[in-house]
Amino acid sequence: MSDDQDTMDEWAAALAEAEDADQGSAEVAELEELEESNANLSADEKRKLDTILDIPVTISMEVGRSKINIRNLLQLNQGSVVELDRVAGEPLDVLVNGTLIAHGEVVVVNDKFGIRLTDVISQVERIKKLR
DSSP: OHHHHHHHHHHHHHHHHHHHHTTSOSOOOOOOOHHHHTTTOOHHHHHHHHHHHTOOOOEEEEOOOOOOOHHHHHTOOTTOOOOOSSOTTOOEEEEETTEEEEEEEEEEETTEEEEEEEEEOOHHHHHHHHO
């Protein structure tokens, strides 16, 4: 867990540095601490919540999609270009276990790619998409 914390600290420092360079163009979101909002839970409920919080999920960023037939797929080789359904500069989709949860833009921090969330899909909208 220490490596994860070190990585998060590096990202936080790099994003703060990038924000200073942008002269405050990004807005810092105020988030509630999870423990504070759950202070009135029983010990059993806290144990159950801790179990859920440790479940791994897959988060992915989607630049775009394209449908091609198998004949064209087999003809792809190094240097081939596949046209996507997105316009350059359009936000990326942020998916968790295949479900759209947000849109964002690519950022580079310490020579690594990251994503800055620009729009988070509300829970109500996510539930509607499940039906």
